[in-house]
Amino acid sequence: MNKPNPHLSGAVEAPMKLSTAPYISPEYARAEKNQLWLKTWQVACREEEIPQVGDFYTYEILDQSVIVLRLSEDEIVAYHNACRHRGRRLLQGCGRATHFQCPYHGWTYDLDGANTFILDKENWSGALDDAALRLKTVKTGRWGGFVFVNLDDDCGPLEDFLQEVPYWLGVFETGKMRYKWRQWLRMDCNWKVAVEAFIEGYHAETTHPQIAELGGGKTGSSAEGLHARLFQVGSAGGGIGTGVNEKDDIDVRNIPYLGLKQAQETIWSNTSETFVEAARRLPDLLPEGVDKMQVSMKLMEVACQLDAERGVKWPQVDPMHMAQVGINWHVFPNTVLLPNVTFCLGFRMRPDGFNPDSSIMEVFALERYPEGEEPETQWEHKPEQTGDSWPLLIKQDFRNLAEQQAGMHSVSLSDGLHPNPVQEASVINFQRNLADYMGEHAPELLEPGKG
Ligand code: FES
Ligand SMILES: [Fe+2]
Missing domain, CATH: 2.102.10.10 (Rieske [2Fe-2S] iron-sulphur domain)
Incomplete structure (x- = not known):
């Protein structure tokens, strides 16, 4: 089932410059209609x-x-x-x-x-x-x-378009999850600027310092054909929220609780009540000196049991699959999913008309509920980027978007942008695949030293 990629796979090998035109050019924004939006799933x-x-x-x-x-x-x-x-x-x-x-x-x-x-x-x-x-x-x-x-x-069938996404993410059965919350706003940036803020982890150390405090570690990303994967380097277990890192001054048995509690408070997702409770119990259930893999396995075991008691059935996920799936997938062109066994955070970005400097951003959290206990939710318009309308982590991301968009209009960037070829391979892959769709409308991507 794990098919070879028709396009690219793994890290993007060579550093590559990116043109600012796809983000700021009104002509490019118009051309996206016929080249991309009328063509893509x-x-x-x-x-x-x-x-x-x-x-x-x-x-x-x-x-x-x-x-x-x-x-x-x-x-x-x-x-x-x-x-x-x-x-x-x-x-x-x-x-x-x-x-x-x-x-x-x-x-x-x-x-x-x-x-x-x-x-x-x-x-x-x-x-x-x-x-x-x-x-x-x-x-x-x-x-x-x-x-x-x-x-x-x-168009060809959706299954062909999705390539390996169903293989990697299908195990989480997101079809059995339901909205926990969903809200949207307009953002003063190109829709691709918004997408890219959520498909790379290179920004986390600077933009989300609270993650590093818990030993967040480095992320990598890989091109997966049309799509891309973001993963944590050196974390045991895997999946968003349930990977276990190490931090010198914190007992490894406490790390899941601190991380999942932080997710609950600052993302309102990437965890569930059950996971927080399971993580809280870990120090009593595990002896001193266990390693992070043992902590991760115990977390999953206890959470699965607590969920079973309240009528939430888990999908079967092979631990090896879990370790490799990563924490975040970009589904080309404009969807981002962060799934796990009982929850999934998601994003969809769309252009706001033909204005390259504006987009519509929707964010949703899904969760698996006991039958009949799914909450009633609606799409809520939350235009305020400060205050209590959005979770802290997403507000931290918001702070970069309009500022990046404004900065990209600078004439000083005419020789290109410099994405990280390892940690932002997802961004480079996105721009390369988009360039395929855009055909003659695509700007040249420049290699360093030649621009
Ligand atoms: S009946 Fe629909 S436009 Fe006239
Ligand atoms: Fe972020």
């Missing part, structure tokens, strides 16, 4: 957002709008959100429908997309072809509880 919503037949969610990308609809218990379809008469958008937001009636002149479509009513149809003297007046469909695919769409009728 992208997350439209989660299945849990349209649980009942007739539930719909309108997904917007640039000037395109797509109705994602649950047509039957097992079938999800998508339509272009534009009336075939004279183009009015049919729906906004999300809700439940038995049919779609256009508010302008009343043309009506059933959930299958067939046109079922045209006012004064005889005025066309028989020239209308009902079959041709269906709502046009958009390709859909499903993985991990996410509904993907692709606006290219000739």
